[in-house]
Amino acid sequence: MNKMSMDKKIIAPIKKDLTKKRKEVMAELASFTKEDKHAKAMRRPNFTDLGVANDDNAKEVDIYTTNLSVSKVLEGALQDIEAALKRVEKGTYGVCKYCGREINPKRLLARPVSSACVACKSKLQKSV
Numbered sequence: 079m080n081k082m083s084m085d086k087k088i089i090a091p092i093k094k095d096l097t098k099k100r101k102e103v104m105a106e107l108a109s110f111t112k113e114d115k116h117a118k119a120m121r122r123p124n125f126t127d128l129g130v131a132n133d134d135n136a137k138e139v140d141i142y143t144t145n146l147s148v149s150k151v152l153e154g155a156l157q158d159i160e161a162a163l164k165r166v167e168k169g170t171y172g173v174c175k176y177c178g179r180e181i182n183p184k185r186l187l188a189r190p191v192s193s194a195c196v197a198c199k200s201k202l203q204k205s206v
Protein backbone atom coordinates (compact mmCIF):
# COMPACT_ATOMS: atom_id res chain seq x y z
CA MET A 79 0.00 0.00 0.00
CA ASN A 80 2.42 2.57 -1.19
CA LYS A 81 0.13 5.26 -2.43
CA MET A 82 2.28 7.89 -4.07
CA SER A 83 0.21 10.98 -4.41
CA MET A 84 3.00 13.21 -5.59
CA ASP A 85 5.23 12.80 -8.58
CA LYS A 86 8.52 11.24 -7.55
CA LYS A 87 10.29 13.58 -9.91
CA ILE A 88 9.10 16.47 -7.78
CA ILE A 89 9.67 14.82 -4.43
CA ALA A 90 13.18 13.48 -5.00
CA PRO A 91 14.91 16.86 -5.33
CA ILE A 92 12.80 18.29 -2.51
CA LYS A 93 13.78 15.42 -0.25
CA LYS A 94 17.41 15.98 -1.11
CA ASP A 95 17.04 19.66 -0.39
CA LEU A 96 15.28 19.02 2.93
CA THR A 97 17.94 16.54 4.00
CA LYS A 98 20.67 19.02 3.16
CA LYS A 99 18.89 21.81 5.02
CA ARG A 100 18.39 19.60 8.04
CA LYS A 101 22.12 18.94 8.16
CA GLU A 102 22.88 22.65 7.83
CA VAL A 103 20.47 23.68 10.55
CA MET A 104 21.75 20.95 12.86
CA ALA A 105 25.36 21.98 12.27
CA GLU A 106 24.47 25.59 12.90
CA LEU A 107 22.69 24.71 16.12
CA ALA A 108 25.58 22.55 17.25
CA SER A 109 28.02 25.39 16.63
CA PHE A 110 26.64 27.52 19.44
CA THR A 111 24.29 25.39 21.51
CA LYS A 112 24.39 22.25 23.55
CA GLU A 113 21.65 19.85 24.46
CA ASP A 114 19.69 20.72 27.52
CA LYS A 115 19.57 17.76 29.86
CA HIS A 116 16.40 19.01 31.50
CA ALA A 117 14.37 19.43 28.33
CA LYS A 118 15.32 16.57 26.09
CA ALA A 119 14.51 18.01 22.69
CA MET A 120 15.72 21.51 23.43
CA ARG A 121 19.16 22.92 22.98
CA ARG A 122 20.68 25.72 24.90
CA PRO A 123 23.20 28.28 23.69
CA ASN A 124 26.67 27.95 25.14
CA PHE A 125 27.43 30.63 27.62
CA THR A 126 30.14 32.96 26.42
CA ASP A 127 32.46 33.84 29.24
CA LEU A 128 33.94 37.26 28.53
CA GLY A 129 35.10 38.16 32.01
CA VAL A 130 33.91 39.15 35.42
CA ALA A 131 33.44 42.91 35.07
CA ASN A 132 29.86 44.19 35.14
CA ASP A 133 30.18 45.31 31.57
CA ASP A 134 31.33 41.87 30.50
CA ASN A 135 28.47 40.22 32.33
CA ALA A 136 25.92 42.43 30.59
CA LYS A 137 27.46 41.56 27.25
CA GLU A 138 27.40 37.87 28.11
CA VAL A 139 23.71 38.07 28.86
CA ASP A 140 23.13 39.96 25.63
CA ILE A 141 24.90 37.34 23.58
CA TYR A 142 23.08 34.58 25.37
CA THR A 143 19.67 36.17 24.81
CA THR A 144 20.38 36.70 21.13
CA ASN A 145 21.63 33.15 20.72
CA LEU A 146 18.60 31.83 22.54
CA SER A 147 16.18 33.46 20.14
CA VAL A 148 18.26 32.37 17.15
CA SER A 149 18.32 28.80 18.44
CA LYS A 150 14.52 28.88 18.93
CA VAL A 151 14.05 29.93 15.30
CA LEU A 152 16.47 27.24 14.12
CA GLU A 153 14.75 24.62 16.22
CA GLY A 154 11.40 25.58 14.78
CA ALA A 155 12.83 25.31 11.27
CA LEU A 156 14.35 21.95 12.13
CA GLN A 157 11.00 20.65 13.37
CA ASP A 158 9.31 21.76 10.14
CA ILE A 159 12.00 20.02 8.09
CA GLU A 160 11.74 16.81 10.13
CA ALA A 161 7.96 16.81 9.78
CA ALA A 162 8.23 17.31 6.02
CA LEU A 163 10.75 14.47 5.72
CA LYS A 164 8.43 12.24 7.73
CA ARG A 165 5.65 13.00 5.28
CA VAL A 166 7.98 12.11 2.41
CA GLU A 167 8.65 8.75 4.05
CA LYS A 168 4.99 8.08 4.73
CA GLY A 169 4.07 9.03 1.20
CA THR A 170 1.82 11.83 2.35
CA TYR A 171 4.13 14.60 1.27
CA GLY A 172 2.49 17.26 -0.86
CA VAL A 173 -0.99 16.51 0.41
CA CYS A 174 -2.80 19.24 2.30
CA LYS A 175 -3.32 18.23 5.91
CA TYR A 176 -6.65 20.01 6.02
CA CYS A 177 -8.48 19.21 2.80
CA GLY A 178 -6.44 16.24 1.57
CA ARG A 179 -5.88 17.73 -1.84
CA GLU A 180 -2.54 18.00 -3.57
CA ILE A 181 -0.52 21.07 -2.78
CA ASN A 182 0.61 22.98 -5.84
CA PRO A 183 4.15 21.78 -6.67
CA LYS A 184 5.18 25.38 -7.25
CA ARG A 185 4.31 26.14 -3.66
CA LEU A 186 6.26 23.11 -2.48
CA LEU A 187 9.30 24.14 -4.43
CA ALA A 188 9.14 27.62 -2.99
CA ARG A 189 8.48 26.37 0.53
CA PRO A 190 9.28 22.67 0.85
CA VAL A 191 8.01 22.43 4.42
CA SER A 192 4.45 23.41 3.45
CA SER A 193 1.84 21.05 4.83
CA ALA A 194 -1.27 22.94 3.72
CA CYS A 195 -2.49 24.17 0.37
CA VAL A 196 -2.79 27.86 -0.41
CA ALA A 197 -6.59 27.81 -0.14
CA CYS A 198 -6.57 26.29 3.37
CA LYS A 199 -3.71 28.46 4.50
CA SER A 200 -5.44 31.67 3.49
CA LYS A 201 -8.69 30.47 5.05
CA LEU A 202 -6.82 29.84 8.31
CA GLN A 203 -5.10 33.19 8.21
CA LYS A 204 -8.41 34.96 7.70
CA SER A 205 -10.01 33.22 10.67
CA VAL A 206 -7.18 34.18 13.01
Ligand SMILES: [Zn+2]
Pocket residue numbers: 174175176177178179194195196197198199
Ligand atom coordinates in the same frame (compact mmCIF):
# COMPACT_ATOMS: atom_id res chain seq x y z
ZN1 LIG B 1 -6.10 22.39 1.65
